[in-house]
Amino acid sequence: MKRDLLVKEAMRTKILTCSPSDTVKKVAKSMRKNKVGSSIVISKRKPIGIITESDILGKVVAEGRDANKVKVEEVMSTPLITIDPYVTIEDAMKIMSKHNIRRLPVVEKGKLTGIVTEKDLFRISPALLEISKEWSLIEGALPTVSSQISIFGKCEGCGKLSADLVEIDGKFLCEDCREG
Numbered sequence: 001m002k003r004d005l006l007v008k009e010a011m012r013t014k015i016l017t018c019s020p021s022d023t024v025k026k027v028a029k030s031m032r033k034n035k036v037g038s039s040i041v042i043s044k045r046k047p048i049g050i051i052t053e054s055d056i057l058g059k060v061v062a063e064g065r066d067a068n069k070v071k072v073e074e075v076m077s078t079p080l081i082t083i084d085p086y087v088t089i090e091d092a093m094k095i096m097s098k099h100n101i102r103r104l105p106v107v108e109k110g111k112l113t114g115i116v117t118e119k120d121l122f123r124i125s126p127a128l129l130e131i132s133k134e135w136s137l138i139e140g141a142l143p144t145v146s147s148q149i150s151i152f153g154k155c156e157g158c159g160k161l162s163a164d165l166v167e168i169d170g171k172f173l174c175e176d177c178r179e180g
């Protein structure tokens with residue numbers, strides 16, 4: 001049987017990053033220039049969120065807001081779910097379905113090393129498209145193995161940046177707040 005492809009083999013290593021205080025206009029320009037659909041938001045060297053074309057269209061353009069004035073942190077998606085590079089692309093697809101996201105930044109040993117998108121995975125493995133349609137019908141049937149992902153962002157308990165958030169009762173909490 002063919003070995004399952006790993007995220008590491010399917011990811012793009014060209015990643016665009018921006019800062020939370022950048023304007024949406026600046027990021028949109030750099031996305032267009034680099035022909036990518038998203039930019040990862042980095043604060044204090046940690047990925048804390050992601051801004052995508054659809055964030056810009058839906059939260060800025062469609063709302064008639066001025067892209068020169070809106071800052072990335074106002075419209076980015078956060079917290080950020082990231083994936084380990086040694087997870088299979090099938091599991092990556094499951095994680096995307098479960099969390100209803102189309103891209104997963106790849107983090108190895110705390111360092112951002114790439115990104116996988118739903119589109120790329122479908123291209124590499126068209127069979128995944130059929131499987132993912134079935135998954136989407138089975139609600140709650142896709143457990144995520146916690147070692148496969150990390151959640152980066154601001155703790156909703158203490159406000160600190162953390163690379164180890166866990167969702168508890170709908171709130172993303174850091175290690176300290178989970179124990180407290």
Ligand SMILES: [Zn+2]
Nearest residue numbers: 155158174177
């Ligand atoms: Zn906390």
